[in-house]
Amino acid sequence: MNETFVQGLIISAIGMGMVFAALAALWALIAVLGRLNLPGRSGPSSTASAALADLEQNKSGALPTDDELAAIAAALALLHAEEEAEAGLQWRLPPLLTRWVAVGYGRQLTPWQPPRGRRGNG
Secondary structure, three states, X not given: OOHHHHHHHHHHHHHHHHHHHHHHHHHXXXXXXXXXXXXXXXXXXXXXXXHHHHHHHOOHHHOOOHHHHHHHHHHHHHHHHHHHHHXXXXXXXXXOOOHHHHHHHHHHHOOOOOOOOOHHHO
16 A cells, blocks of 8 residues: 555544544543532432422322312413414514525525526517
8 A cells, every 4th residue: 555545544543533532531521520419409409308298198288279270270271372372473473584685585596597598589
């Protein structure tokens, strides 16, 4: 084989090895940072576990009354109607048309075939 070809293969192998080594190092760093308990991360707290324990016991005082259930259902229906109205409004709004977009649309609409001649010259 040619000597420059062999040198190119060696340089390519070294470069690809360095890229994959850097990716492996980043993966290891992310794995180590994910396993650490950083102070900003919130783990399961005692108040949350106490609230879950109360809900699991299914106390009769914790269940909502019929009036509360009706109010919750009305609020959810109103929220659903508002979300549908917002989604419909966004669907009807035209996208922002700038000069660049208009020029791009104009270029897309031009015919790809060459002109066939003038109509007056039969």
